[in-house]
Amino acid sequence: xxxxxxxxxxxxxxxxxxxxxxxxxxxxxxxxxxxxxxxxxxxxxxxxxxxxxxxxxxxxxxxxxxxxxxxxxxxxxxxxxxxxxxxxxxxxxxxxxxxxxxxxxxxxxxxxxxxxxxxxxxxxxxxxxxxxxxxxxxxxxxxxxxxxxxxxxxxxxxxxxxxxxxxxxxxxxxxxxxxxxxxxxxxxxxxxxxxxxxxxxxxxxxxxxxxxxxxxxxxxxxxxxxxxxxxxxxxxxxxxxxxxxxxxxxxxxxxxxxxxxxxxxxxxxxxxxxxxxxxxxxxxxxxxxxxxxxxxxxxxxxxxxxxxxxxxxxxxxxxxxxxxxxxxxxxxxxxxxxxxxxxxxxxxxxxxxxxxxxxxxxxxxxxxxxxxxxxxxxxxxxxxxxxxxxxxxxxxxxxxx
Numbered sequence: 001x002x003x004x005x006x007x008x009x010x011x012x013x014x015x016x017x018x019x020x021x022x023x024x025x026x027x028x029x030x031x032x033x034x035x036x037x038x039x040x041x042x043x044x045x046x047x048x049x050x051x052x053x054x055x056x057x058x059x060x061x062x063x064x065x066x067x068x069x070x071x072x073x074x075x076x077x078x079x080x081x082x083x084x085x086x087x088x089x090x091x092x093x094x095x096x097x098x099x100x101x102x103x104x105x106x107x108x109x110x111x112x113x114x115x116x117x118x119x120x121x122x123x124x125x126x127x128x129x130x131x132x133x134x135x136x137x138x139x140x141x142x143x144x145x146x147x148x149x150x151x152x153x154x155x156x157x158x159x160x161x162x163x164x165x166x167x168x169x170x171x172x173x174x175x176x177x178x179x180x181x182x183x184x185x186x187x188x189x190x191x192x193x194x195x196x197x198x199x200x201x202x203x204x205x206x207x208x209x210x211x212x213x214x215x216x217x218x219x220x221x222x223x224x225x226x227x228x229x230x231x232x233x234x235x236x237x238x239x240x241x242x243x244x245x246x247x248x249x250x251x252x253x254x255x256x257x258x259x260x261x262x263x264x265x266x267x268x269x270x271x272x273x274x275x276x277x278x279x280x281x282x283x284x285x286x287x288x289x290x291x292x293x294x295x296x297x298x299x300x301x302x303x304x305x306x307x308x309x310x311x312x313x314x315x316x317x318x319x320x321x322x323x324x325x326x327x328x329x330x331x332x333x334x335x336x337x338x339x340x341x342x343x344x345x346x347x348x349x350x351x352x353x354x355x356x357x358x359x360x361x362x363x364x365x366x367x368x369x370x371x372x373x374x375x376x377x378x379x380x381x382x383x384x385x386x387x388x389x390x391x392x393x394x395x396x397x398x399x400x401x
Contacts, residue, residue, distance in 0.1 A: 008115065110132045133393060133394070208242055209242070228265075
């Protein structure tokens, strides 16, 4: 297929689930181009990185973009329809024309927008360009956003565009927001193939707990910090807690670590280059993620860092939240490694058990690895995604008036 991937910012360090599949799709023989609102970057880059086309910010540049597209006649011919579509959406007429004239859009077999609000914005462009559209929902766009702005996706849901998401949990959220069940497909995410290629799990002797996450409320890092502090009676100050990621809560989390008396044991690494992030997985002994529903309703979908940790063979401790239970073996809750949101005491007990028992760490790590590799491969993701795009993506329809 010839795919045009649409994003808000590309690449974005916290959106592994957007930029990594571009590489996998290309490796499988598909042509993929990326159009983004803003150009981003990843520390150290990643294999196969390329420049995405960034949209211009001002109307003057939009006019230049229409000319640069080499299609002035096409633009004039479609101006009346773009104007009509403008009346049905918030996108300016020239913006609709300019985007639809992009060669990445016009030559694509399908447009794939990541996140619901991006798909809704590109809806009139896909309609004008007569290109099938699929929209991939990932988390807050399917949970918090419809709660804050009811009806925000009404036109998108009614358009016939394919609606994709990463978990049964988010599928139910989309249906509750008004999507037709027959139009919502679950396309499981995957871990990097190089992790699945590792024959044996890490040796799990480093005495390091690891969290990889943006430092935002739904990641529950304050809970995992508290659980780590509670587990010190068993850990005896011999374990370290490495937190890879950054965000608005970093300062308050550092204060919480100090208040709990564990600041000397906690290391905030910030965002790291992709290679160093994978290296941090390789030297950890336990992966912890205490996700929970944020006050604004924001939830996880499928946390890729957790999936990558499990794929590598790390023993995972997490919460009964969103799509996380699907990522771990069925015995996770019964064994005490999947606890209720906000249950810091139970989370701490799970950390204690794993810290005190190297055989248990090895056994649970292998169980996590086998479960993740069986259901979340990169090849499986690409196959399911391409099949969904071919079978379900449609040229979207918008009302005439």
